[in-house]
């Protein structure tokens with residue numbers, strides 16, 4: 001699918017699942033999935049979604065949150081990834097790379113992410129043969145790992161990829177690593193999660209083994225059936241983020257190596273990863289997943305809010321450290 005997916009997304013009508021934007025909620029060093037209770041956590045995250053976000057998150061998030069930065073107003077889930085920084089090639093200072101809008105999101109979406117919950121694949125649902133079971137309250141998972149350090153291992157993370165944007169609509173080919181030259185439209189990152197559940201555990205010690213990935217190639221293509229160990233087909237969850245690297249391009253000397261680093265001091269792109277905390281209210285996600293042909297309209301039952309309302313949703317700065325401006329080291333890191 002790759003660069004085709006934008007064209008398809010814009011063409012719309014018979015698509016299967018939900019695609020919507022969530023404005024940025026907060027940028028801070030918290031990670032209630034991998035490091036619950038730690039304030040600060042190891043590295044900085046970019047977080048979107050509901051206002052129940054906190055260092056520790058337990059119980060039914062959808063029942064506790066009172067607002068969300070997502071267009072779908074019943075979605076109080078939290079979605080987060082590491083943050084991209086620019087490392088100045090000559091003086092070594094770091095600057096956070098801003099997040100900007102993806103194409104074809106509701107007007108007023110600020111930075112944030114594009115979230116997908118697809119059914120069979122990007123353009124069909126096949127609900128008769130393959131019903132989709134929504135995540136349950138308390139469910140959480142991660143995909144990818146900051147410790148991934150080789151190209152071969154990164155290739156094994158199907159659906160965790162980069163594009164060097166020519167424009168917002170012309171993404172160019174998908175890559176396993178950071179682009180090796182300046183991108184005129186910014187750097188696009190995508191995180192596809194596995195969609196097969198063991199049917200029992202809301203989490204697992206590594207936050208991954210309760211889920212299983214059957215995608216073989218591109219994240220938006222239909223995945224082979226779920227295995228007996230993980231028999232329950234869940235929505236295929238995907239995040240897209242657009243990092244506005246353009247204002248740093250003039251500081252990237254021709255021929256010099258990639259100057260962008262992940263907030264966990266990921267100087268290669270291999271360690272890209274993402275976290276999910278389920279928080280849809282009541283049975284709203286299940287209702288949506290039971291419907292077909294409803295990509296942009298809330299699947300007939302999900303209420304939407306205007307982004308000016310979504311953008312009023314905030315959480316306090318619970319860590320209280322500088323993550324912006326020119327920094328002499330990455331927050332929480334030695335260098």
Ligand SMILES: *[C@@H]1O[C@H](CO)[C@@H](O)[C@H](O)[C@H]1NC(C)=O
Nearest residue numbers: 051052053054055056315316
């Ligand atoms: C975060 O959790 C702390 C400790 O439980 C609590 O005092 C605080 O009110 C929570 N913050 C938000 C924004 O929910």
Ligand SMILES: *[C@@H]1O[C@H](CO)[C@@H](O)[C@H](O)[C@H]1NC(C)=O
Nearest residue numbers: 088090091092093251326328
């Ligand atoms: C590094 O360069 C940037 C851009 O010119 C500048 O703003 C920053 O203060 C510099 N850092 C140091 C430590 O000189």
Ligand SMILES: *[C@@H]1O[C@H](CO)[C@@H](O)[C@H](O)[C@H]1NC(C)=O
Nearest residue numbers: 131283284286287288289290
């Ligand atoms: C979704 O569909 C399944 C299977 O047809 C049905 O059992 C379930 O009640 C439906 N759930 C909702 C919330 O519509």
